[in-house]
Amino acid sequence: MAVYNDFECYKEEIELSCAQNHGVEIELYSIIASIVREYCPKISLRDVSARRTISNDDLRLEGKGGFPDFVVLNRSMTEPVIKGCIEAKNTYEIYDDHVEQISKHKDSYKRVLYTNGLEWKYFDSEDMSKNWAIDLGCRVGDKLSERKKSDIVWNDISEWGKLIERIITTNWI
Numbered sequence: 001m002a003v004y005n006d007f008e009c010y011k012e013e014i015e016l017s018c019a020q021n022h023g024v025e026i027e028l029y030s031i032i033a034s035i036v037r038e039y040c041p042k043i044s045l046r047d048v049s050a051r052r053t054i055s056n057d058d059l060r061l062e063g064k065g066g067f068p069d070f071v072v073l074n075r076s077m078t079e080p081v082i083k084g085c086i087e088a089k090n091t092y093e094i095y096d097d098h099v100e101q102i103s104k105h106k107d108s109y110k111r112v113l114y115t116n117g118l119e120w121k122y123f124d125s126e127d128m129s130k131n132w133a134i135d136l137g138c139r140v141g142d143k144l145s146e147r148k149k150s151d152i153v154w155n156d157i158s159e160w161g162k163l164i165e166r167i168i169t170t171n172w173i
Helices: 007-021 026-039 049-053 095-109 157-169
Strands: 043-047 070-074 082-088 111-115 119-124 132-135 137-139 152-154
Touching: 007 026, 007 152, 007 157, 026 043, 026 070, 026 082, 026 111, 026 157, 082 095, 095 111, 095 119, 119 157, 132 157
Parallel strands: 082 111
Antiparallel strands: 043 070, 070 082, 111 119, 119 132, 137 152
16 A cells, blocks of 8 residues: 555554664655645656755755755646745654744745654745645654654544645645
8 A cells, every 4th residue: 555545554664764873854755745646637746855965066956955855846846936844853853943044945846744753834925814824743752762663652544634624635746
């Protein structure tokens, strides 16, 4: 079953990521991309995460906070327009530790989706009534040496349904 279509599969992927690779940020990229591309077919999602580590003269996708992980564009090959961005963090980090970076992304991209795989937050700096937050689960414990998949306490499947509904109804364009 596809990760984007099944909460149990999603939870297992997040837990495997934590158990096998300490839940590093890059582990989330393919999961995020599959969910967003499945439910937002009218946008173009570009992974720009490697741009921060390579020399590149094309900086049009860079914002005040540097490059996010993904840039959301309209689906045009001739006149792409930036519609927002997505910022991922590893599952052990929390939003409160990245408020400044997210604020800079909001200034640059206007619409920002933040996630660590457990908490998902969407910000629309042009229409704050469209902002939303969904918590699929939370962590217990904070010692790196003791971190494992069982450190996650998952919320009810209804939160997954709410997340999918929010992703579907988020208007990037």
